[in-house]
Amino acid sequence: MKVVLGSGAYHMAEEVKMKASKYSKEVLDVEIKRFPDGEKYVRILGEGKEAVVVQSTFNPQDEHLIELLLLGDALKEKGFEHLKAVVPYLAYSRQDRVTKEGEPISVRAVMKALGIYYDELYVFDIHNPKTLEYFPGRAVNLSPARAIAEYFREKLGEGLVLAPDKGALARAKAVAELLNLEFSYFEKKRISPTEVQMTPVEVDVSGKNVLIVDDIISTGGTMVKAANILREMGAGKIFVVATHGVFAEGAIERVSKAVDELAVTNTIPTPVSKISLVEDILRL
Ligand code: R5P
Numbered sequence: 576m577k578v579v580l581g582s583g584a585y586h587m588a589e590e591v592k593m594k595a596s597k598y599s600k601e602v603l604d605v606e607i608k609r610f611p612d613g614e615k616y617v618r619i620l621g622e623g624k625e626a627v628v629v630q631s632t633f634n635p636q637d638e639h640l641i642e643l644l645l646l647g648d649a650l651k652e653k654g655f656e657h658l659k660a661v662v663p664y665l666a667y668s669r670q671d672r673v674t675k676e677g678e679p680i681s682v683r684a685v686m687k688a689l690g691i692y693y694d695e696l697y698v699f700d701i702h703n704p705k706t707l708e709y710f711p712g713r714a715v716n717l718s719p720a721r722a723i724a725e726y727f728r729e730k731l732g733e734g735l736v737l738a739p740d741k742g743a744l745a746r747a748k749a750v751a752e753l754l755n756l757e758f759s760y761f762e763k764k765r766i767s768p769t770e771v772q773m774t775p776v777e778v779d780v781s782g783k784n785v786l787i788v789d790d791i792i793s794t795g796g797t798m799v800k801a802a803n804i805l806r807e808m809g810a811g812k813i814f815v816v817a818t819h820g821v822f823a824e825g826a827i828e829r830v831s832k833a834v835d836e837l838a839v840t841n842t843i844p845t846p847v848s849k850i851s852l853v854e855d856i857l858r859l
Contacts, residue, residue: 576599576600576601576623576625576626576627577600577601577602577603577621577623577625577626577627577655578591578595578600578601578602578603578626578627578629578857579602579603579605579619579626579627579628579629579646579650580602580605580629580630581605581607581628581629581630581639581642581643581646582607582630582639582642583629583630583631583632583633583639583642583643584629584630584631584663586841586844586848587629587841587851587853587856590851590853591629591853591856591857594853594854594857595857597857598854598857598858600627600857603619603620603621603623603626604620604621605617605618605619605620605646606618606620607642615638615641615642615645617642617645617646617649618649619646619649619650619653622653622654623655624654624655624656624657625655625656625657625658625659626650626655626657626658626659627658627659627661627856627859628643628646628647628650628658628659628660628661628693629661629663629856630642630643630646630660630661630662631662631663631664631842631843632662632664632665632666633664633666633821633842633843633844636666636667637666639666640666640685640688643660643662643689644688644689644691644692647660647689647691647692647693648692650692651692657694657695658692658693658694658695659693659694659695659696659697659859660689660692660693660695660696660697661697661698661856661859662689662696662697662698663698663699663840663841663842663843663852663856664698664699664819664821664842664843665682665685665698665701666685667681667682667684667685668682668685668698668701668702668703668706669682669702670682671683671702671703671705671706680709682702682703682706682709683706683709686706686707686709686710686711686714687709687710687711689710690710690711690712693712694712694713695712695713695714695715696710696712696713696714696715697714697715697717697856697859698714698715698716698717699716699717699718699719699818699819699840699842699852699855700716700717700718700719700746700790700818700819700842701716702790702791704716717852717855718746718749719818719840719842719850719852719855720746720749720750720753721753721855722840722850722851722852722854722855723750723788723816723840723850724750724753724754726816726838726849726850727750727754727786727814727816727838728754730784730812730814730836731754731756731784731786731814732784733756733783733784734756734783734784734785734786734811734812735751735756735757735758735759735778735780735783735784735785735786736748736750736751736754736756736757736758736785736786736787736788737758737759737760737761737775737778737785737786737787737788737801737805738758738759738760738761738787738788738789739760739761739773739787739789739797739798739801740760740761740763741760741762743760743788743789743790744758744759744760746788746789746790747759747760747787747788750786750788757778759775759776759777759778760775760776761773761774761775761776761801761804762774762775762776773800773801773804774804775804775805775808780805780808780809780810781808781809781810782809782810782811783810783811784810784811784812784813784814785805785810785811785812785813785814786814786815786816787801787802787805787813787814787815787816788816788817789815789816789817789818790817790818790819791817791818791819791821792815792817792819792820792821792822792826792830792837792839793821793822793823793826794823794826794829795822795823795826795827795829795830798815798817798830798833798834798837799829799830799833801815802815802830802833802834803833812835812836813833813834813835814834814835814836814837814838815830815834815836815837815838816837816838816839816850817839817840818839818840818842819839819840819842819843820839820840820842820843820845820847820848821843822845827845827846827847831847838850840852841853
């Protein structure tokens with residue numbers, strides 16, 4: 576099986592090249608450059624029948640998406656018969672419904688376009704797993720729980736795992752079960768139009784190390800609020816982790832100041848993308 580790395584996976588390239596043979600994979604040479612007018616150019620420099628194309632579609636999202644389509648077209652043109660797209664962070668996945676008349680369901684447009692070339696699609700922790708139904712082939716939502724659990728196993732010790740809200744409980748549960756630890760979530764109660772109260776449900780956090788698990792950190796507001804509450808309740812060390820570090824300006828600093836450690840996976844390259852999903856990708 577050949578592995579093709581788009582520019583949205585260059586931050587994983589060294590590790591992929593080092594570990595590919597362990598998973599019976601071979602990294603294919605690809606030329607990716609830009610025409611003088613700004614358009615992308617890709618060229619596949621190798622042969623094969625099956626390929627896994629790894630391309631995360633973080634900012635610049637549109638450029639990464641176009642490259643993914645061009646790679647699909649080039650591979651099919653070259654005679655590849657079966658293509659898997661691994662898109663660790665899928666752009667537009669949060670635009671999954673029409674909120675104002677006249678809008679698109681953006682994630683559907685992206686899924687359908689990818690389906691022109693790719694037979695299988697793999698993403699990590701997508702915003703709304705139901706949207707994978709828009710992809711015409713096999714589409715799988717992968718969990719980063721194993722990698723997150725391994726990263727925090729020693730640091731957390733006999734601690735507990737929390738989700739910032741009930742909707743994220745399954746994520747915390749998956750990590751906690753791998754570590755054999757207790758898990759729970761923060762209950763959110765609106766106490767005024769501008770204030771939301773957050774309380775961890777049915778767990779005693781005092782003196783315990785806590786890991787808060789979410790899918791995305793954007794402004795960092797959710798994590799900072801949760802961490803401050805845990806401090807007031809006498810928690811031990813506070814660690815926060817998310818699959819996708821979609822950090823707004825200043826968010827890394829804000830969250831880092833409020834907690835003992837902030838880490839995200841490498842679906843998006845950031846200064847705190849300390850948890851690698853490369854082995855999960857190479858297993859596909
Ligand atoms: C919400 O549905 C998500 O799971 C995250 O909790 C949210 O996107 C985090 O946003 P922020 O970092 O801006 O609080």
